[in-house]
Amino acid sequence: MLKLNTKLIATASAAAAIAVLTVGCMQNSAEPKGTNTVNGKPTIDGGVIYPVENDKTGPYYVNPQVALDAKKIYNGRVPTANELKAWDKDVMPDGTGLPEGSGSVEEGEEIYEAKCVMCHGDFGSGGGGYPALSKGNGYELQKTLTNNRWHDPEADGPTRVFGSYWPQISTMFWYIKDGMPHPKSKTLSDDETYALTAYMLNINEIEYEGEEIDDEFVLNREKMLKIKMPNENGFIPNIDGPNALDDVRTFYANPTNFGAIKVKASERCMKDCQEKSVVVTRIQGAGISNFLPPMSDVRDLPKEDNKAEVKVDVKEVYNNACAMCHSSYLAPGSDEWKPFLAEGMETVYKKAIDGTEGGMPAKGGADLSDANFKLVVDYIVHGK
């Protein structure tokens, strides 16, 4: 732990030296001030840090015993090799953590149609609050990233989707494996994840060795590591390699790199600060105002639970909350409901509200009053 200690100690003494030099003009020398540098280098984020000085960091007291004792407090235990394997599942751009396996575009499309399309739309078109996974050719759309509606609000904006924007394909594999399908994550095998990743490449028209990835394409670990995304070099500052932290520090040391302004307090503008071109700009139309619940600052008694009064759009609920499981099996109006209905509607309601061992989550995971949820059950069992 040598590095950490020397770093912290060096910082503290450098700050102490500054404090001694400037003490004459400080109003309260007991209050440690922030500093913009650590060991002579700018802070990583362009802000200040508050080194521990006289047992204080900024306005906060610290217990000096902690620094002396910390080395001896090992409260936990070392993880086992299997535990590390179970949790260390992240996938890095260089292939660290990427498992062996394979899957084709065709297989990916099949899984997509079964588990993803209800939210992300046909060919990843998105909609209804769910992100688009493709908008067309990734290489062409990457060129739209310089579109900026700054001077012309009517112009086309940039298109940011996987194919046009994401710098690394590893992100896609890792995210699908960990986070999708959204209602039941971490249920896809490595092969299924390869297949879905292949399908994502296909609908974004990404190339492998100069050829567009077609339906027959089979993705595996080796091929994945060869694919470069169109926008690989679209990001700043540099974060790769052994000098990454210095590159980031240098970037944030210059306020104009990130739209910030520095000024001495005594030199800030107080009078006639504005260009003549500045005008009052108003909200266009009604703006965004469909707030839930509606805006109010009234202090009155709440109306009785008014959830039940708001009728739900059963089809919308079905699409958002049920379709991912109830589209191939137990779909709306399907004959497969017969054995369930034989137990009587009250039993069906109750089981659906409480959830079942067989895989039905309580209320299907929907946040609805009992009354509204029953309307959705009516729809799903009868198909109308």
Add this chain to the structure above:
Amino acid sequence: MDNKSQHDKTIDRREFFRKSAAASVAALAGTSVMSSDAMADDPAIMHHVPWGQVWGDPVTKNRYGVPSKYEHNVTRRNTKLLASGNFRASIAVTPIQESMGIITPNGLFFSRSHGGVAHVDPNEFRLMIHGLVEKPIVLTLEQLKRYPSVTRTHFIECPANGGQEWRGPQFNSVQFAKGFMSCAEWTGVYVKTILEDLGLKPEAQWMLAEGSDNSEMGRTVPVDKVLDDAMIVWGQNGEALRPEQGYPVRLLLPGWEGNLCVKWLKRLEFSTEPWYCKEETSKYTALQPSGKAIQHFYANEVNSTVTSPSPEIPWTNLKDGDIVEIEGLAWSGMGTITGVDLSFDGGNNYVKANLKGLVLPKSWTRWSYMHTYKKGERLLLTSRAMDDAGYIQPTIDQEVSIMGVESVYHRNAVETWEVTATGEVNHVQMRTPGGIKNA
């Protein structure tokens, strides 16, 4: 209360307001301070109030207290436009127009989740720290909490706070224009304290923080921050974290993007190279006019807003000559607020406003200005904050000339409320149409 007395009360009230209108005319004539028979008696004083004559609740009723039911409109709010279909990958916005001081109550704290709010069983909670450390570790919650704790007041802000308004104002609401943030007193342990123990290897540059929720939310953090003030927190305003804040444990990177403060934390891994998580590539990256996007955008820059008046809490009931406090918040993820200026003309001329209360690093800071209201006056209230890192809030033109209007994240230009002649308050922006051309 039965119907009859409710009815009586309405009549009493009407009578009261009629008479007091007359009385306020008298007040202008100079009799305001003394008691006066010319004024109506306020039934709220003259009657026994219903709650004064019956038993209240037994103290055993709310073992865990809840707000007065009259406060039911003070809630987080959502809008469909910023939500996935079923509100699992969504935000709940804090009513900062109602907030007092610099602490947000836990039930109103801004909340964003990427796969719904997880409910972690604290008995099954484990934290694993591994990678480029001499001695990796697995901790139970109880073991984690045995590390020496520190308590710090910090805001957490979503970097998309105000991000819908790069091209013009959209929300006639301070809750939605600026409420993607909250501030609390956090208790936990410095990550560097645990690292003293584990021994960070010198080649380590980055830390992955990963959550245990449905989305397994992960982010990459540079070790500089880890070794400065990064905390693993379990306490929020004197109690356990709320599930919406990552119960039982979240990462807290004071002043940095809320998304980096990973909730439902399960794993920290150290490495030489960064990870490229979904939330630091697809999202939380700021596209500039050059077509390059800032990745790894960390600190939320110096910012401020007027909270009172606001579109939600206008000045429609003020009388000519009323003395009223203009209040607001200022905050900086880069350091400590050193001053706030207030403009009445949309940012052309400024006066110095006054800071009040505790002024803490990377925390909400309250500011205030006393104003004598002139009936019919039209104002453009604009606040502008500075911090001890040397930054000042840019004008919209200044910020847009560098960042363009497509970056979504990290917008901190000054914001303006228009007070109309009738005291209504509207959200407007002061900017050059189409930006400054040759900037």
